[in-house]
Amino acid sequence: MDLISHGLMGTMMAGMGLQEKFGLTGMVTMVIANIAPDLDIVAAVKGPKTFYKYHREVTHSLMGAGILWALISMGVYLFTPLNNLLVVAAMVGTGLACHLLIDSLTPWGLPLFYPFSSKKYGFDLIWFFDPVMITSMVCGVFLAYHYPGNAVLFYSGFMAVIAAYLLLRVVQKRKAFKMAEEELTPRFRDAEVYVLPSAVSPFLWDVIYKARSQYLYVSVDTRKKTILAAHEFTSSAYHKCVKSSCESDLVDIFLKRSRFPFYQVSKEEGCYTVEWYDVQLINLGGVHGVTVSLDECGQITGAKLQIKKPVRRKKRKIEDFLQEEAS
DSSP: OOHHHHHHHHHHHIIIIIHHHHHHHHHHHHHHHHHGGGGGGGGGGGOHHHHHHHTTSGGGSHHHHHHHHHHHHHHHHHHSSOOOHHHHHHHHHHHHHHHHHHHHTSTTOBOTTTTTOOOOBOOOOSOSSOHHHHHHHHHHHHHHHHOGGGHHHHHHHHHHHHHHHHHHHHHHHHHHHHHHGGGOOGGGTTSEEEEEEOTTOTTEEEEEEEETTEEEEEEEETTTTEEEEEEEEEOOOOOHHHHHHTTSHHHHHHHHHOSSEEEEEEEETTEEEEEEEEHHHHHHOEEEEEEEEEOTTSOEEEEEEEEEOOOOSSTTHHHHHHHHHHO
């Protein structure tokens, strides 16, 4: 999730007893622990390429979290009035664990065993910026600030609201999975299935079936009980320029982030263009692909990120996007 949400969560956690017992130092410690793994966002200063390369890597792994836990704990113990190392370590560890848990709910997942493994783990339950969760946190902090005598009550109450909302997400995710089965074709009967949140609504879900290099994408609205879109994606016939395009730094970064990649190859006036896409990101907009241009010898002459506004808000909208790309 975003940095503000993590900071608000740290404030709420501290307000449920720690701030009363350890004062402002306790609250600041919990907030720092909750936002620390996201310090890698400084990579965004050098642009989206650097951001996508380094964000959610080492600081979101178990090894990175362990290093942050040791550094923050020692810093708080040595330079603040908190002189109980075990208590400090427990506070910092809880804050860091909460950060990783919340981030694991989003589609990107976490590389827990980085640098030994790049595999990411997550629950695919909420989008990166969730208005229900952040609104609950803001309301909890606001009310606790203005009515400090009932701070614990407000924090506990809005924590319960968040928990209930996540439970709703779990129920809607299961419903989306069952609805998407109606669009299954024979070739995807034994495919891997992924149910992912689509932007911010708890009722919009993307169900993706993966069978080798082929995908079936199904967009579901569980509230209206309708299938918004269903489309199969597959890569073009393989060409040696596809392998050459992978030498681009942008493609390398994109493929590390992409969960459902496929490519399209086109040729014009002897030169090749390889377009890399992600099945889910095509529909959501933002950075959704990379275009690589190659000369007739297969040497890269240019590469750029594909960035578009979201395209799916109306039924069958994704087909319009595909027609646009084809033209």
